[in-house]
Amino acid sequence: MVLVRPENAYQARLVRLLRDDGPRSRVELGDAVGLSRSKLAAEVDRLVERGLVETAGPAASRGGRRSSMLRVAGGVRFAGVVVGADRISVTVTDGELAVLAGVAEPIDVRVGPEPVLGRAVELVGKLRAELGLAQLTGVGVGLPGPVGFPEGTPASPAAMPGWHRFPVREALAAELGCPALVDNDANVMALGEKHAGVGRTFDDFLYVKLGTAIGCGLVLGGTPYRGATSSAGDIAHLPLTEDGPSCACGETGCLEAYCGDRGLVEAALAAARAGRSTALAARLAEAGTLSVADVVAAAGAGDAAVQALARDAARRLGQVLVGLVSFFNPGIVIIGGAPAGLGHTLLAEIRGVVYRRSAPLATGTMPIVLSDLDDRAGAVGAARLVSDHLFSAG
Numbered sequence: 491m492v493l494v495r496p497e498n499a500y501q502a503r504l505v506r507l508l509r510d511d512g513p514r515s516r517v518e519l520g521d522a523v524g525l526s527r528s529k530l531a532a533e534v535d536r537l538v539e540r541g542l543v544e545t546a547g548p549a550a551s552r553g554g555r556r557s558s559m560l561r562v563a564g565g566v567r568f569a570g571v572v573v574g575a576d577r578i579s580v581t582v583t584d585g586e587l588a589v590l591a592g593v594a595e596p597i598d599v600r601v602g603p604e605p606v607l608g609r610a611v612e613l614v615g616k617l618r619a620e621l622g623l624a625q626l627t628g629v630g631v632g633l634p635g636p637v638g639f640p641e642g643t644p645a646s647p648a649a650m651p652g653w654h655r656f657p658v659r660e661a662l663a664a665e666l667g668c669p670a671l672v673d674n675d676a677n678v679m680a681l682g683e684k685h686a687g688v689g690r691t692f693d694d695f696l697y698v699k700l701g702t703a704i705g706c707g708l709v710l711g712g713t714p715y716r717g718a719t720s721s722a723g724d725i726a727h728l729p730l731t732e733d734g735p736s737c738a739c740g741e742t743g744c745l746e747a748y749c750g751d752r753g754l755v756e757a758a759l760a761a762a763r764a765g766r767s768t769a770l771a772a773r774l775a776e777a778g779t780l781s782v783a784d785v786v787a788a789a790g791a792g793d794a795a796v797q798a799l800a801r802d803a804a805r806r807l808g809q810v811l812v813g814l815v816s817f818f819n820p821g822i823v824i825i826g827g828a829p830a831g832l833g834h835t836l837l838a839e840i841r842g843v844v845y846r847r848s849a850p851l852a853t854g855t856m857p858i859v860l861s862d863l864d865d866r867a868g869a870v871g872a873a874r875l876v877s878d879h880l881f882s883a884g
């Protein structure tokens with residue numbers, strides 16, 4: 491369906507409440523937004539008339555007149571596109587951001603925006619055919635690099651050649667025939683955590699995304715904080731040392747060069763070549779190279795040198811988090827995208843550094859946890875990104 495947007499802030503709050511909390515009775519909605527019965531009825535009637543909200547049968551009686559249940563209109567469908575360095579995933583959700591269908595496949599983001607976005611459009615088309623969906627309400631997109639949010643264009647992404655200033659937002663909106671919003675993937679995943687993960691009960695938190703590209707999403711007062719030029723949370727290339735490992739950006743000693751997947755593999759190669767890990771040396775001789783999966787397997791098998799390098803990477807991230815936590819005072823820190831099988835080793839080390847080195851007032855009640863959403867963080871977050879825009883007073 492082609493969506494009309496709420497006419498005022500009350501309508502926006504009502505439709506967002508239904509998105510976030512599911513169907514509610516008129517009485518419950520009135521209580522939640524503090525509107526009088528007649529004012530609420532007028533706003534709800536407008537939302538129903540304009541096709542944003544529909545009735546969902548009678549509500550359980552709370553005494554007196556029976557109230558009807560309301561929900562986000564059944565025709566609302568959001569698509570989410572999350573592009574990673576080596577993978578693309580596409581999903582379709584309903585108006586409450588529940589995932590209805592999804593598909594993911596390998597892709598190399600370095601081939602450039604046209605083939606990657608072309609494939610995204612094809613995959614969205616495939617899901618639409620599966621679901622019998624004529625029209626999308628909106629599409630949210632996450633990209634693995636800095637994005638100028640108002641324009642929806644990548645901004646000098648270090649590991650995405652050809653993407654600088656490509657009009658991703660415009661191109662997808664035109665191809666898919668619906669509004670599109672584009673953001674950095676860490677911001678998108680932070681929104682997913684806010685909607686459906688452990689971030690749900692926190693208004694202020696940090697989401698750190700590990701993996702090939704490192705990023706950090708800040709949620710402040712319940713909404714993403716992007717900063718003056720959309721680069722808030724861009725921690726990948728914070729310089730940690732002058733003479734550290736070389737980084738994809740051309741510099742040395744960046745956080746990503748220590749803690750990104752490539753950094754872990756480089757450290758593992760060095761350990762194998764120096765004879766510090768017989769398991770990795772054997773694997774290297776056999777395969778000719780090493781992968782993150784090899785690092786995880788060796789650490790899991792108790793290889794002391796590999797565990798030490800993983801802990802060293804986690805300590806580096808922990809030191810960065812000491813600074814971020816002291817500056818930002820989040821309610822919780824959520825770590826996503828850790829290599830499967832290595833998350834708990836990394837988490838233990840990160841916690842050790844952050845709790846030992848931070849002020850008690852900042853971290854006394856602040857949990858540091860692994861995300862439990864996996865791919866759903868990006869899928870739900872992308873849908874939330876575009877729905878936050880569409881479910882605001884237009």
Ligand SMILES: [Zn+2]
Pocket residue numbers: 726727737738739740741742744745746747
């Ligand atoms: Zn770098």
